[in-house]
Amino acid sequence: MNKQVRKHVTEERWHGLGVSDGRVVGRVLRIHNGARQVYRATLDDADVERECRRFRAAVRAARGELLAIKTRAEKELGADHAYIFDAHILMLEDRKLIDEIESFIRLENANAEWAVKVAVDRLLAVYAEIKDDYLRARGSDIEDVSQRIMAALSGDSASYRKLTRDAVIVATDLPPSRVAELDIAHARAFATDAGGWTSHTAIIARGLGIPAVVALRDLHDQARTGDVIIVDARTGDVILHPTEETIASYRALQTTDRPPVSTRLAQAENDAAEPPPTFRTLDGTEIVLRANVELPAEFGNVRKFRARGIGLYRSEFLLTGGGRVPSEEAQCQAYIDVAQSAGDGGATVRLFDLGGDKVGTGTAASERNPALGLRAIRFGLTHGEILRTQVRAILRAAAQVSGLSIVLPMIADAHDVRSARAIINQEMANLEGEGIEARAVPVGAMIEVPSAVWMAGQLAHEVDFFSLGTNDLVQYLLAVDRGNEAVSHWFRSLHPAVLHSIRSALRAAQSAGIPAMVCGEMAATPAYAVMLIGLGATELSMNATAIPRVSRVISGINIDDARTIAGKCLGCPTADDVEEIVRVEYSARWPHLFSPESLPPPKTEE
């Protein structure tokens, strides 16, 4: 509202958690999504009618915005997620709410902002009494709508749909509903106060291939739209009002980076007609690169970046539309779409990997320790109907398209696998009994819980393939919460314990004769990808946007070198020692492939 012109600006630095790759110099686009301070004003009688008109105009403006958002959301996120905006539009059209606010303005000679606040607070109090968890949560939709009216009243309505070309989105947090209204294809970077590695901001940024830094605490308060800002997702640094020298040094760094996304996309688009290439190391060992996919907006990337199909489809996205589990038919169509965008390489659907908080089952009792709680396959086995619906949809889709497979998330041992397989087999039989076309699919296990690593030898005989989820594996193995900045120093992807775990899971798969694929974020970082290959991986799945840089490195290395280095690292006692070996060996053997800054930095302290 009151934007003060700041005369003297000094460079200010923040350090957060970089959750994607790249760095950008751009201008802040500040997005409101926190509650605003609302004041009570008493109007003269003569001004009351004008205030009502101002309020109605704000509602019209908010409604217009929502209609545009809904159209965009249908296109970019899918119709299943757009319905929530329809509910928001109806709330703005709801006479019950609108009349109450207007009559409050008239009766109390109140300003529109105050009237909106009072009416919404009353409604929220009623909703808070509702017993049904899901419905009670609709209170947040009402809040969302009221904030949109407030924004329209203050005049700073959502003009950020038309992003300038250098827009760096700065927000406290970016929930899906905010992201949906952004022209995300034009955003250059994200910087948010909250969030962690797995927040929506992070996932979307990685999907778009743009830099994102989260956990910046108070950046949103300090930044103003139009401020020059540098976001460096590689280091987690964010610099507001950088000096000319700082900007120059970043621009110099950028020219040594890979080309910007737009160029890469255009280039990739030209190549899209060709079939996915075979990526080989210098000695001819084939390394299969697949794509991790979540948003429908990313489907096109599979072909653009020439991935061999989809190694990991995070089906949770189907549930982000407000807690509703999509019907069997809707899911079936979604899986057909996924398989079709994957092409001949096929698509592996990970069953819903989340807990009760994300699904409107009405059972979302808060857990003290959700990462160790009722989530992923445990949630599916407990809420059989959700699991069964998903399984049926996949089996039905498999009858229509080839290449689908299922991977079971958070498997702890063979018991989890057997329980899940029993349900899959039952549903296969049920579908046959019902005369519905269906086809059995390969079933794999995510190896991401330490017990599954220990039991990998036995597990390998119970499933058709392994999928190593390195994000969760590191978190569970080292007992470090990835989103918790206080312990971020303990989150070490190159910890020797992680390397040993990956190697033993890969070996177990190999001796049982089943395929194994590494599909965590590690695979997307060239230095780590080489380590994974050295440990025995021949199939990697990553964000499609990372494929060009990973494949470039793969085609420049000898597998024996990678194995030798990995072997040395396995003998290290600490992550620091591993990183030191990686830094020294990589830069000695492959200086043309790894710039110093693409490698772990030398340890200066501790």
Place this chain on the structure above:
Amino acid sequence: MIERRIVVTNRLGLHARAAARLVRLASSHEAALRLERLDNHAAADAKSILSVLMLAASRGTELRAIAHGADEHAAINAVCGLFAAGFGEVESEQAG
């Protein structure tokens, strides 16, 4: 004025999506449309999404639909059809 009994049959009950469809459909008719729960007599204006959501009608809830106005027959048939079809969660959306 006519009334009819209906049961919420779709799995998630009158949640945001279903409520949005109901309100769109009800609003396309001139007749006033009221929904009353048979168990606790909570009532809602079917043209107000906030009111419909506050019914908190989950699966299996029995309701009385009351239409009053020029096109009350068409209105009640349309609304009952929507409930019977499980709110298009199985397909087939009525034009709102």
